[in-house]
Amino acid sequence: MIARVIVDVPSRQTDRPFDYEVPEELAGWVEPGSRVGVPFGGRVVQGFVIATAEQADVDRSKLKPIAELLDHMPPLSPDLIELGQWISEKYCCPMTVALQAMLPSALKGKAESYVAIAPDKAEAALFEADWMNYIRQQGGETKLASLQAKFPDAAREVKAAIAEGRLTERAAIRDRLSVRKVLTVFPPADREEAELALTAIPARAAKQREVLRYMIGQEDPIPLQALIETLSTTSSTVRALADKGLLVMQEVEQNRDPYAGRSFRRTEPLTLMEGQQKVYDQIADALDVAEPRVFLLHGVTGSGKTEVYLQAIEHCLDLGKQAIVLVPEISLTPQMVERFKGRFGHEVAVLHSRLSGGERYDEWRKIREKRARVAVGARSAIFAPFERLGLIIIDEEHESSYKQEESPKYHARDVAVRRAKQHGAAVVLGSATPSLESYTAAALTNASSDGRGAALLPMPERVGGKPMPPVTIVDMREELRGGNRAMFSRPLYEGLKLRLERGEQSVLLLNRRGYSTFVMCRACGYTAQCPHCDIALTYHQKSRVLRCHYCGHAEGSPTACPSCESEHIRFFGTGTQRVEEELSKLFPGIRVIRMDVDTTTEKGSHEKWLTMFGERKADVLLGTQMVAKGLDFPYVTLVGAIAADTSLHLPDFRAAEKTFQLLTQVAGRAGRHRLPGEVIIQTYNPEHYAITTAQHHDYDAFVKEELSHRRQMAYPPYCRLILITLSHEQLPQVINAGDKLAGLLRQSAEEAGAGGGGFNSRFIEVLGPVASSIPRIKDRYRFQCMVKYRGNVDAVGIVRVAVAAVARPQDKASVQISVDVDPQVIL
Ligand code: ADP
Ligand code: ZN
Ligand code: ZN
Numbered sequence: 037m038i039a040r041v042i043v044d045v046p047s048r049q050t051d052r053p054f055d056y057e058v059p060e061e062l063a064g065w066v067e068p069g070s071r072v073g074v075p076f077g078g079r080v081v082q083g084f085v086i087a088t089a090e091q092a093d094v095d096r097s098k099l100k101p102i103a104e105l106l107d108h109m110p111p112l113s114p115d116l117i118e119l120g121q122w123i124s125e126k127y128c129c130p131m132t133v134a135l136q137a138m139l140p141s142a143l144k145g146k147a148e149s150y151v152a153i154a155p156d157k158a159e160a161a162l163f164e165a166d167w168m169n170y171i172r173q174q175g176g177e178t179k180l181a182s183l184q185a186k187f188p189d190a191a192r193e194v195k196a197a198i199a200e201g202r203l204t205e206r207a208a209i210r211d212r213l214s215v216r217k218v219l220t221v222f223p224p225a226d227r228e229e230a231e232l233a234l235t236a237i238p239a240r241a242a243k244q245r246e247v248l249r250y251m252i253g254q255e256d257p258i259p260l261q262a263l264i265e266t267l268s269t270t271s272s273t274v275r276a277l278a279d280k281g282l283l284v285m286q287e288v289e290q291n292r293d294p295y296a297g298r299s300f301r302r303t304e305p306l307t308l309m310e311g312q313q314k315v316y317d318q319i320a321d322a323l324d325v326a327e328p329r330v331f332l333l334h335g336v337t338g339s340g341k342t343e344v345y346l347q348a349i350e351h352c353l354d355l356g357k358q359a360i361v362l363v364p365e366i367s368l369t370p371q372m373v374e375r376f377k378g379r380f381g382h383e384v385a386v387l388h389s390r391l392s393g394g395e396r397y398d399e400w401r402k403i404r405e406k407r408a409r410v411a412v413g414a415r416s417a418i419f420a421p422f423e424r425l426g427l428i429i430i431d432e433e434h435e436s437s438y439k440q441e442e443s444p445k446y447h448a449r450d451v452a453v454r455r456a457k458q459h460g461a462a463v464v465l466g467s468a469t470p471s472l473e474s475y476t477a478a479a480l481t482n483a484s485s486d487g488r489g490a491a492l493l494p495m496p497e498r499v500g501g502k503p504m505p506p507v508t509i510v511d512m513r514e515e516l517r518g519g520n521r522a523m524f525s526r527p528l529y530e531g532l533k534l535r536l537e538r539g540e541q542s543v544l545l546l547n548r549r550g551y552s553t554f555v556m557c558r559a560c561g562y563t564a565q566c567p568h569c570d571i572a573l574t575y576h577q578k579s580r581v582l583r584c585h586y587c588g589h590a591e592g593s594p595t596a597c598p599s600c601e602s603e604h605i606r607f608f609g610t611g612t613q614r615v616e617e618e619l620s621k622l623f624p625g626i627r628v629i630r631m632d633v634d635t636t637t638e639k640g641s642h643e644k645w646l647t648m649f650g651e652r653k654a655d656v657l658l659g660t661q662m663v664a665k666g667l668d669f670p671y672v673t674l675v676g677a678i679a680a681d682t683s684l685h686l687p688d689f690r691a692a693e694k695t696f697q698l699l700t701q702v703a704g705r706a707g708r709h710r711l712p713g714e715v716i717i718q719t720y721n722p723e724h725y726a727i728t729t730a731q732h733h734d735y736d737a738f739v740k741e742e743l744s745h746r747r748q749m750a751y752p753p754y755c756r757l758i759l760i761t762l763s764h765e766q767l768p769q770v771i772n773a774g775d776k777l778a779g780l781l782r783q784s785a786e787e788a789g790a791g792g793g794g795f796n797s798r799f800i801e802v803l804g805p806v807a808s809s810i811p812r813i814k815d816r817y818r819f820q821c822m823v824k825y826r827g828n829v830d831a832v833g834i835v836r837v838a839v840a841a842v843a844r845p846q847d848k849a850s851v852q853i854s855v856d857v858d859p860q861v862i863l
Contacts, residue, residue, distance in 0.1 A: 037063050038092045039102060041083040043076050044132045044145075046443075048840060051130040054083075055092045057099040066102065068117060069110030071143070073103045073208060080208065082106070082145040084135050086117050104208055109404065111139055113421060115458045122454055128836055128855040129444040137444050138419035142397035150206045151198065152177035165193065171203075180205070217287040219260040221274060223251050224282060233282050243273045251283055260285065303378040305347055309500075312344050315493045319348045322462040323355060323426055330453055332433075332478040333466040335495030336733065337704025338502060341466045344495075345429050346379050348464065349410060353380075357426025357461075358409045362448055364435040365389060365414040366662045370643045371650070376412050387413030387420065390642070415440060418448045418455065425459040428452045433465035433474055434697055436690075439860040447858055449474070465490065468704060469697040469735060472742060476753045498708075505675070505706040505713035507731040511722040523618055528676045528716045535674050536623060536655055540711065542674040543667075544658040545702045546612050547682040555582060555593065559602035564594070570812040575607045587814045615658055615678060631659030664702040670709035675702055680719040680727060687809045688862055689751045692726040696738050699730035750824060752858075755799070758823040758835050759859040761808060763816040764851045773842055773851040774805030774819040780838040781823060788829050798827035800834070809862075816852070822862075832857055 040053035056074050058066045066072065070085040080103050092099055112120075116138055123134040136144060153168070153176050167187040171178050183194065197203040224230035230252050237245045247269055251258075264271060277283045308316055315333060322329040335341045349359045363372055368388045376384050385399040385408035402408040404421045411420035415438055418428070430438065430449055438448040449465065456463045465474055478490040498504065510525040520526060535542045555564040555575055564573045566584035573582035573591070581590045597605045612632045619626050629645050636642045642662070649657045650669055657663055657672075683695045699717060707713020719727055729738035747754050760777065764770045781802040788800060804821035811818055825831040835855055844850040 037066070038089045038096075038099070039066055039070075039072070039085045040087040040089065041072060041074055041085055041102075042131050042135060043074060044082040044084075044136065045076065046130045046133050048130065048843070051124075051132070053086055055089075055094060055099055057096075057101040058088070059101045062102060062105050065105050065108070067110055068114050069112035071106040071111055071145070073106060073145075075100045075103055080104075084112060084117070084132070085110075086131075106145060107143075111143055111404070111421070113423065115455075116419065116421065118458065119419075119451070119455060123444050123446050123451065126450070126832065127444050127446050127857050128832060128839070134444045134446075137416065137440075137446070138421075140393070140397045140400045142393045145210060148208055148210045149180035150177055150208060151180050151183060151194070151203045152206065154202055154204050165190065167194065168197075177206075217289055220257045220286055220288040221251065221260050221263050221278075222257045222284040222286065223254045224248075225284075227252055230282060233280075241276075243269055244277055247273055248277055248282055257288065259288075301374075301378055302381070303375075305350065305379075306343050308343065308347065309340060309497075311495045311497055312340050312499075315495060316344050316347055318491070318493060319344070319427075319462060319464060320351050323348070323352055323357075326355075326426070326460040328453075328457045328460055328462070330456070330463045330490040331465065331493050332470055332474050332490045333464055333493045333495065334470050334475070334478075334735075335466065335468060336498060336504065337468045337701065338498040338708045339468075339495040340499040341431070341495065342375055345431070345464070345466070346375070348427060348429070348462075349376075349380070352426035353383075353409055355426055357424045358420075358422040359411075359427040359429070360417055360420050360422070360425065360452075361410065361412045361429045361431065362415065362417055362438070362452070363412065363431045364437050366437075366642075367432060368412075368414055369646055369667070371646065371668065373412060376410060380410050383408050384410045384412055385420070387411060387417040389414060390640070415448045418451050425455065425461045427462050427464070428456055429464045429466065431466045433467045434469055434471040434693075436694075436860040439858070441861065443854070445856050445859075447860075450858070469700050472693060472739065472746065473753045475739060476743070502707070503712075504733045505703060505715050507703055507715040507717060507733075509722050509727060509731050510716060510718045512718050512720050523615060523678060524622070525716070525718050528678075528718060529622065531674045531676065531714065531716055532619075532623065532656070536626065538673075539671075540673045541649070541652065541654070541669060541671045542656045542676065543663050543672055543702070543705050544615065544656055545663055545675070545677045545698075546615055546658065546660060547677075547679055547698070555605060555607055557597035557600060557602055558604040558606055560597060560600040562597050562599040562605075564598075568813070568815045569810065571810055586810065612658055612660065619656060619658070626656060627654040628656045628658055629654040631657065631662055636662070661698065664698055664705070667705055668708055669705075671711065672705055673707060673711050673713045675706040675713065675715045677702055677715075677717045677719075680717045681721045681724070684721060684724060684726060689746070689749065690860075692724070692742055692745075696726040696730050696742075699727065700733065700735070703730065703733070750801075755824045755826040756831070757859055757862075758825075758831055759856040759862055760821045760823070760835060760839065761818055761854050761856070762805070762820070762851050763813075763818045763854075765816055767817045769851055770817045770819045771805070773853075774821065777838055777842045777853070778802055778805050778821050780841055781821065781834065784834040784838060785823075788834065798829050800825040800829050800831055820862075 037058040039056050039058050041056050042053055043050055066085055066088065068085055068087055072083050072085060073080045074083045112135065120131055120134040120138065124131040151171065153171055167183060167190045170186060184191065194203065198205050230248060234245060234248050237248065247267060250267060260271060260274060263274060274283065278285045319331060333341060333344065345361065352359045361376065365388060373386055385402045387396060387399050391399065403411055411417050430452060433449060440446055452463050474490060478492040481490055508527055510527050512525065515525045532542055555573065556562065564582055565571065566573055566587065566589050568589055569584055569586045571584065571586055573584055575582055575593055580593055582593050583590045594605055596603050612630050616628050616630050619628050629649050631645050646667065648654060652671060677699060680699060681695065683698065684691055703715040706715050717727065717731065721727060725738065725741045746752065762770050762774050762777065785800040785802055801824045802821060803824065805819045808818040808820045823831055823835060839853050839855060843853045
């Protein structure tokens with residue numbers, strides 16, 4: 037048998053299957069999806085079998101055999117391999133990168149060398165040195181790395197031994213992580229016999245007697261460590277009993293359940309409201325016919341989308357299929373998890389990046405081994421290894437975090453649609469503020485009613501007919517004219533004061549992080565810049581350092597201006613820490629929870645803050661974007677956006693859309709329950725349509741206005757984009773490569789015969805090269821080209837060919853080129 041293997045060497049030259057011989061003893065094990073170790077270029081690398089065959093493409097005698105099989109159960113299935121192929125083509129990345137992205141990082145194996153004493157040379161080795169004895173102690177074989185660490189001076193001798201064949205070298209792939217095993221003590225199998233043995237234990241071994249008596253009374257095995265703690269005994273006492281055969285100790289595989297010990301209250305399905313029922317029926321119908329369908333559930337905040345998801349999942353499970361629910365990373369709160377665990381208990385696997393590598397691996401295995409039928413997770417949960425997928429839900433589908441920013445630069449929404457096609461599954465995209473791409477696709481589908489594309493399912497009302505909260509816009513220029521130079525406008529100040537008096541809670545959103553965004557000299561205008569990136573450094577008050585958010589460069593904050601030596605060097609901008617200070621000044625004793633990247637890096641901290649706020653242990657929840665999503669607290673009656681427009685001025689064609697989404701989301705946090713809510717938005721652009729339409733909760737009006745801008749500028753959804761970024765340490769190199777690339781692209785675009793006019797025609801345009809908006813990161817200059825296209829042109833193919841012609845990946849010093857298809861961020 038021959039195996040076609042994709043080797044884990046991410047480059048363009050090696051991005052094709054290589055044939056290997058499957059050794060006799062592995063023939064029954066190796067199948068498409070298997071992970072193997074194979075010899076490649078003089079070492080052993082990890083690879084994935086994507087197919088097996090009888091005939092090799094090359095001379096069979098030249099084939100090398102597969103060195104080892106890494107898992108007894110293939111981690112990939114044929115449908116995931118096919119999906120990997122699709123991702124690799126659509127997003128212009130090597131296949132191995134696409135395949136690796138589907139697996140938990142614990143399975144990203146790393147090659148390790150082992151050395152063993154050659155069997156027929158064992159005698160001759162008798163007289164050898166310490167390191168040889170060491171290998172013998174290890175059972176005749178040891179890791180080369182540990183030999184090197186233990187006997188640093190023996191390098192030459194070891195090398196010589198390998199060369200002379202006295203030692204054999206073997207390479208193997210080791211996973212970053214293995215299953216966690218715990219030494220566990222089992223109660224005696226025969227209790228009567230154990231009782232007898234108990235009386236025979238001499239009095240001086242009272243401790244042993246105590247342990248045995250305790251274990252006789254136990255039903256279940258106990259981890260050794262727990263036993264030692266409970267009885268304050270020692271492991272040697274327990275071992276002594278095991279040695280006598282009275283107890284059994286064994287390594288037991290343990291699953292790290294991140295939610296272990298937490299109980300979830302079981303919830304019953306609610307009776308759906310009329311609007312929910314209509315939507316549910318359509319989704320249920322699609323599940324029944326098992327044809328791939330895409331729905332866009334456009335439901336205002338508080339319209340009860342989650343209950344629809346839950347009941348749709350239930351229907352899917354009843355049909356014997358499985359479901360995936362994607363939520364943005366920062367919305368994956370315990371509250372959110374609880375809603376799914378509460379309904380489906382331990383059939384829910386949770387996958388997100390705040391889990392440790394081991395925890396993620398265990399949750400993934402739960403799915404693989406069919407112990408879970410629902411996966412809830414962030415972006416990469418779209419690859420959950422289910423075999424009969426019935427339903428994929430993407431909540432907050434407009435979130436840009438569904439797009440991965442490193443290779444493979446896939447969008448989970450597009451991958452979902454593709455996976456659904458493979459499985460005959462339904463996709464439900466849910467949002468109060470659908471992305472313009474999804475919305476126009478759905479609107480077009482409804483209009484043409486040929487059932488292809490996405491169908492629009494509206495839920496325009498809040499559950500129980502609760503009104504949307506009134507939104508007040510405060511013009512901060514007016515505040516300044518009125519003599520208020522503080523960061524809180526008078527209405528927001530009064531609002532906060534009222535909430536404190538009434539014992540209600542407020543949420544404050546700030547669209548930034550850090551104490552202040554930059555450091556500037558008031559005398560000469562100097563700003564502190566990162567020496568490696570063309571971007572201002574951010575001041576972090578707690579650690580008193582200036583930090584670059586792109587490369588991590590950190591330096592102490594200056595006391596005098598490095599340029600003019602003036603002492604008038606100040607920290608500018610409004611960060612969450614400053615707002616927090618200001619709040620304590622204005623309202624002494626106010627209890628504030630601050631949530632931003634600085635306070636939520638620690639594992640579990642995010643959840644800790646939200647639980648505290650939910651228990652009303654704070655008056656104000658202050659934070660960045662993360663306070664805007666999905667939170668549902670009954671005592672929140674005021675929501676304030678402090679600087680609503682900071683995201684309006686980003687050099688990004690989606691700036692207005694993002695601002696509108698953020699404001700609508702955060703406004704949706706108020707008055708979701710019995711108490712009515714109120715929203716205050718502070719802005720310097722009170723007339724901007726993103727702000728005024730958010731004020732009136734008017735998605736349609738926003739879309740209309742925004743679409744006309746996009747059409748004028750020929751931006752998505754009126755075209756599609758491919759962003760190509762070139763970088764190099766030397767500026768002329770980048771410029772040359774950029775010119776060459778753009779030239780090739782223009783030439784192919786012309787040959788493709790797609791030019792000008794009409795919105796439905798074929799069209800492709802190449803922009804650039806221009807310096808990226810951050811022209812230098814990590815000491816590398818950055819230039820970019822943008823390809824805009826529409827209609828039936830193979831723009832990705834054109835880009836792939838052009839990039840291959842310019843890039844010289846085998847040359848480490850050559851220009852680096854990265855391709856981003858359908859980019860979300862164009863900085
Ligand atoms: P969304 O996700 O659309 O913002 P949620 O799913 O959070 O809305 O629902 C808002 C509130 O309405 C929640 O407290 C939820 O429990 C409640 N709810 C949803 N559906 C129903 C229903 N059919 N009957 C009663 N309450 C409901
Ligand atoms: Zn200065
Ligand atoms: Zn930097």
